[in-house]
Amino acid sequence: MTTVSHAVWNSSTEGGDRDALYLRRTLRSGQRVDHDGNVVVFGDVHAGAEIVAAGDVLVFGHLRGVVHAGAAGAETARVCAWRLEPVQLRIARMIARSPDRGDEPSVAPEVARIEGGQVVIERADRADDGRVPRG
Amino acid sequence: MGEVIVVTSGKGGVGKTTTTANLGTALAQSGSRVCLVDADIGLRNLDVVLGLENRIVYDLVDVVEGFCRLRQALIRDKRLEGLSLLPAAQTKDKTAVTPEQMKGLTDELRQEFDFILVDSPAGIEQGFKNAIAGADRALIVATPEVASVRDADRIIGLLEAAEIPPARLIVNRLRPQMVRKGDMMSVDDIVDILAIDLIGVVPEDEQIVVTTNRGEPAALIQGSRAGEAYRNIARRIKGEEVPFIDLEETSGFLGRLRRMFGQA
Numbered sequence: 001m002t003t004v005s006h007a008v009w010n011s012s013t014e015g016g017d018r019d020a021l022y023l024r025r026t027l028r029s030g031q032r033v034d035h036d037g038n039v040v041v042f043g044d045v046h047a048g049a050e051i052v053a054a055g056d057v058l059v060f061g062h063l064r065g066v067v068h069a070g071a072a073g074a075e076t077a078r079v080c081a082w083r084l085e086p087v088q089l090r091i092a093r094m095i096a097r098s099p100d101r102g103d104e105p106s107v108a109p110e111v112a113r114i115e116g117g118q119v120v121i122e123r124a125d126r127a128d129d130g131r132v133p134r135g
Numbered sequence: 136m137g138e139v140i141v142v143t144s145g146k147g148g149v150g151k152t153t154t155t156a157n158l159g160t161a162l163a164q165s166g167s168r169v170c171l172v173d174a175d176i177g178l179r180n181l182d183v184v185l186g187l188e189n190r191i192v193y194d195l196v197d198v199v200e201g202f203c204r205l206r207q208a209l210i211r212d213k214r215l216e217g218l219s220l221l222p223a224a225q226t227k228d229k230t231a232v233t234p235e236q237m238k239g240l241t242d243e244l245r246q247e248f249d250f251i252l253v254d255s256p257a258g259i260e261q262g263f264k265n266a267i268a269g270a271d272r273a274l275i276v277a278t279p280e281v282a283s284v285r286d287a288d289r290i291i292g293l294l295e296a297a298e299i300p301p302a303r304l305i306v307n308r309l310r311p312q313m314v315r316k317g318d319m320m321s322v323d324d325i326v327d328i329l330a331i332d333l334i335g336v337v338p339e340d341e342q343i344v345v346t347t348n349r350g351e352p353a354a355l356i357q358g359s360r361a362g363e364a365y366r367n368i369a370r371r372i373k374g375e376e377v378p379f380i381d382l383e384e385t386s387g388f389l390g391r392l393r394r395m396f397g398q399a
Contacts, residue, residue, distance in 0.1 A: 026330055028292030029285055030259075044330065046288050 145286030147257030161369035186350020241269030
């Protein structure tokens with residue numbers, strides 16, 4: 001477990017100015033990560049695991065657990081995963097849950113963020129919320 | 136020096152005790168000196184599955200508390216020379232033993248046996264902590280059910296935290312026909328979710344019910360599908376490369392044809 005001094009995205013998120021936490025591991029059921037900034041996981045987050053971050057949460061792997069980005073209230077926080085299939089996803093004070101049945105498996109990297117008072121999920125390569133400049 | 140292997144699962148009723156009894160039997164059959172330790176204090180079962188209940192005089196708690204010597208509590212199996220059992224106490228509970236005491240006990244057993252298999256209780260509390268205290272490695276038993284796989288995942292995380300090397304997985308009670316119809320998780324699905332190495336797959340087998348009730352492990356019976364699977368796992372524990380039985384093998388003319396062309 002290492003902490004480095006730069007956030008991954010040049011983040012304007014209130015919580016994201018702080019150090020990002022980088023994890024290279026599998027988070028299994030019952031394991032929980034709390035961090036006062038962005039969290040970047042290189043590995044899978046299994047169902048039953050929890051990540052709570054003041055900033056963004058990026059998962060370079062399969063996200064099946066519960067994740068809370070912007071836990072201190074940052075509504076600009078987002079969750080990005082190579083495969084985004086969380087049981088429940090929270091951003092700031094919004095809670096989104098997976099459909100009760102018949103959800104299609106995720107096939108591409110996706111980003112979840114708040115837009116118009118609800119959590120929206122879109123393909124990472126098509127997401128454009130103005131936070132990350134195009135170019 | 137013997138090796139201590141804990142058999143655990145998190146969830147109850149997935150076949151830890153049956154697995155421990157059968158793997159111990161298969162290992163002893165192949166010439167190893169094996170001691171089975173029942174760490175499920177207060178709910179002992181391993182003696183019943185092995186048909187040794189009537190031979191118990193002293194138990195694990197008696198040894199730990201110094202009422203008897205370890206040797207006095209060990210029960211020799213009635214069929215196999217190399218197999219012994221250290222039974223659990225039935226009138227005490229998990230708090231009767233500490234992890235340190237369990238570690239001392241398994242270290243003592245290492246001197247005399249090649250393999251010490253510890254049958255863990257269900258759950259993640261004291262009993263589980265006792266069971267893994269002296270373990271060199273772990274075998275995780277999971278059935279093809281979401282709840283069982285979820286609990287196995289939790290246990291794997293706890294074993295990692297306890298710095299026990301990566302556990303290996305036994306998928307128990309697989310019903311190939313249901314998998315084929317898409318009604319049951321496949322072995323690949325489970326391995327995919329848990330991300331650990333597989334050491335064996337035990338098919339659902341009615342004979343297990345009969346043999347466990349009779350106190351005769353299925354591993355002793357030739358022609359039992361589950362028994363064969365357990366014998367293969369025992370060989371893999373000893374480091375042998377044993378090919379996996381293809382339980383999902385397609386049958387019938389088309390299946391044979393596919394096999395001939397190496398596709399099945």
